[in-house]
Amino acid sequence: MAKSKNTPPRTGVIREYDMNTPGVKAGLAVIYAICIVMVIVSCFPILWVVLAGFKDLKEYMSSTAILPRSFDFSRYIKTWTQLNIVKNYLNSLYVAAGSVVCALLFNGLLAYGLSVLKPKGYKIIHKLVMFSLLMPATISIVPLFMNIQRLNLGGFFTPLWLQCGASAVYVVLFMQFFESIPRSIIEASRIDGCSPLQTFFRIILPLSKPILVVITIFTVNAAWSDFLLPYLVLGNGPWQTVMVRLFIFSTQQTINYDDLMRSVVFSMIPPIILFIVFQRKITQNIVTAGIKG
């Protein structure tokens, strides 16, 4: 279905030679106008929250101006130190790092088995993985939470890390990539005496850098943003992540909105940096990679 069209960048319905017609030109102007509105709608909230962070509580609650009265950075610094957000930041980084390792290793190995080794009976697992694609995990969060409690895994990152090792989307992405690796390379390594596991680590993984990068970016972003299972697992404990902190913060009865807005800004910084650094990778690879997910 998806493989049918892999055309080079298309130029759209309107071609260069249409540009001489005035009607087309006007139409294009409208198109640009709509696109610019879209840019404003999608970027304005970010700008707004950064500006709102410069206000103190009184100004935030009473002023209807979008611009703050002064650009006082000390307010950001105060929230950062008073709420001790560094600790939450570090915890989020631990979660992200462990999640990446689990996501690459476990999903990669499973996909390797399903797409390259294909042992007898692999089709059952393949079907189950495909089924899991359509049945996202949140639905069974209750029994999952109970299992975690029964095994006494609550309170630390372990379940969050391991959960990333069971992602049907990543398995499918890996499988698609592994299937594109020429069989002859894999067979050659076998003839040279590599065990299946050695083939995976020495031949397949080095060839799979593009997909490793994509899955790493996705996992970091997902691990950073997730708050439901982290909330249930980590709660108010010492390993609380930024998102868990923000979630608890936002559901409190009385909220200091100015602190809340500054915390929102803090929670957005790492994903934005990630996006700026890997912008091309993110917007382009998803085009090809995200589609079957």
Add this chain to the structure above:
Amino acid sequence: MNKPVRRLRIPGKGKETLMAWLIMLPGIILFAFFLWGPLLESMRMSLYSTRNVELVEFVWFDNFISVFNKADFIQALINTFSYTFWSLLIGFFLPIFIALLIGETARSKGFFRTAAYIPNILPGLAVIILWTAFFSAEKSGVVNILLGKLGIAPMAYLSHSGYVIPIIILVALDGAGIFKRIRHITFPAIFNLGSTLLILQIISIFQIMYEPMVLTRGGPDNASLSLMLLMWRYAFGGSMDFGKASAVAVIITLILLVFTAVYFVVNRRKTEWE
């Protein structure tokens, strides 16, 4: 000559099969623990009465009956379909439309695509909190400030039972997870994938929970309560009634299975034609 060779191969092959399964085993265990097991477990649990994390007694369909008999269930069911309806109305065609428009802006395509993509990289929770502030009925509510400049009287949108679901859908579409909705915007061969995108969107919106949870907590008067949020309430909303929560989860799963089955039937018929 032939026979011994074959015999030599068979144990080798068995060993390779074993090796391959061993390689897949860690992944399979994780899938079983995090996805497949809990799904089966929630079916079993829905038939039991529970105390904390312990199953107490097999009660047949009592959990389902008591869930059905509460007014909030019907409300949540209707709301969930309403969410799905609104998400298809605004969330399915609008992104396709915008994607087509972006395709026409030849030279600035990259810029517009990046801009359209930005909300997707932000943490969903942060975006939801932002929109909560935007729609706030306080003086600081940005939507009211902007509409006020157009002469429209301020309003508590999130406390209005008629507006609350479309607004939550807008927020959900804006702050979607990295995977969920950007596909509409970036993928060029949109129409080939129409039906796949449709089913994926229905499935994901049918499980809407974060947005109403943070924006409105299901209010006003359960007007934005979704089935998933109802499940969350049974489990973690104070009563810790995991049996009833599982009953709700099973109901959601069954509805999603019906959707998926319809999708596969329709899709098979389509491929047969082609």
